[in-house]
Amino acid sequence: MGTRVAYPIQIKEMAIKMKQDKIPVKTIMEELGIKNKTQIETWWRWYRHGENHRLVQPVGKQYSYGKGPEELSTETQLKNENNFLKIHIDGVKKIQRVGKDVEPEIFVELVKLMKGKLTITALCQLFEVSRATYYRWTHRKDLGKLTALEEAVRRLCFLHKFRYGYRKIAALINQEYKVNKNTIQKIMQKYHWNCRVKIKKRNKVGQPYKIVENKLNRQFASEAPLKKLVTDITYLPFGQKQLYLSSVMDLYNGEIIAYTIGDKQDTAFVLDTLDQLPKTTDCLLHSDQGSVYTSFDYQNQIKHKGITMSMSRKGTPSDNACIESFHASLKSETFYLDKLTNEPTSIVIETVKEYITYYNEVRIQQKLGYQSPIEYRKSAA
Template sequence: IMQMEGLQCRVKVKKRKATGQPTHIAEHLLKRQFQADEPMQKLVTDITYLPFGGKTLYLSSILDLFNGEIVAYSIADKQDTSFVLDTLHQLPDRPGMMLHSDQGSVYTSQAYQDAVKGKGITMSMSRKGTPADNAPIESFHSTLKSETFYLEELTCTTTAIVEQTVRDYINYYNSIRIQTKLNNQSPIDFRRLAA
């Protein structure tokens, strides 16, 4: 009867959850060994969101485990592979360097994996759902937000102000802010004295 009347019934389409493994998951090589003997030996990376005034920007940063220095970062209004590639391309080509991330889709993408290999970097990834495997960069992002966004209540502001706030904070964090674990020195001072 419905065909004769040209009617069709509406059917709710079930969404399927991806059950397969992403294709480019690197082994968990870092194994929470968050110390490095020299600069640019072991690096960790992640993305955090920067909420302000009903909007959100994203920060991709790379931290050197030798001294806790932020050695590369990018800010964008969306999380995509080109965003993390911008951050990655700030690193020097240094064969043997290890870069650790979570299993986010931007890090498991073919383009990112190819770029990492092209720089001679060994990739390591956290176990799924285990942020403690990437604790140093998670801690930095938390510190950045608590010492800037939450402290200064950057709620009604502009993208330019947020970007400048992050730039200023990373400069302060690397150059001025002392850390007990670095013998009460800033990351850059610690690296210079170790050279």
């Protein structure tokens, strides 16, 4: 768990005021430096319920209705404010990408902005810059001076709130200057003015142990039980912590024959689901190319069970449409229908279990002749 932030009462009141003015939560978070949107929702709920006394309570403290905390000591107030300022400094370090490679212009400007709030010594310690280095930067004659082209690039980047990459900025610049786009790219990289919307994706380190071909090939009909199985993982973001559901469906009747609910999406999680499968021969199990399915441990267990593996093509969820459809139905017919968005973990787990039982035993399907999966299997037998 990360550090819990004690926001000053002024920040909380400003957030509530902006909420009253119908300002989007995302904008409030950006302008006030609030890390989590649920924090704003909590303050707003307290305000609507007339529990304004809770806005001044220390982090982690709760009081009965109508009873607020005693006046905080000066030491506690300073501690909370220092923690709050540190979080903001950390945010600035991430946004400006400073730390090991601090930009002199940015740091000198930051010291000016934080004057009266943090000392030069404190800022130098936070950014791991020596005081001597800071004072040397302040005496540089070229510090802060931009060429006409650099100033034009800076102006456009800030004007468009860093939504444009170097190609679009170059296109705008070329309305006034004739300059190569690679030059614009170098300037933007030098001053860290790169686009902050679509961050370049990098390939994950390491390679999957084994990827197999799509043997199922969207042939979702099965003539007998336990011949064609499909599996997948879905998110359950409806509780106080993130949960995951791993399930296996028999394509013969659409029955969920194995499932696991957990808070970690690792190999052990899907192996638990795999171990629930009954013993069978000549069985095909289809999944996507997720790292848990391509791992050595999972593939080794598949081989040990005598199961033939099949995998969707990369980036093609429709190759596993049946299990994707089940997960969508589970969410839409429970959490979305009943508007369950922030429930205790036990309620989320119980809701999923009850729905799977309902889905298998009660919920009729047109393709099964308006029978439930288990009714269909029994009648066919």
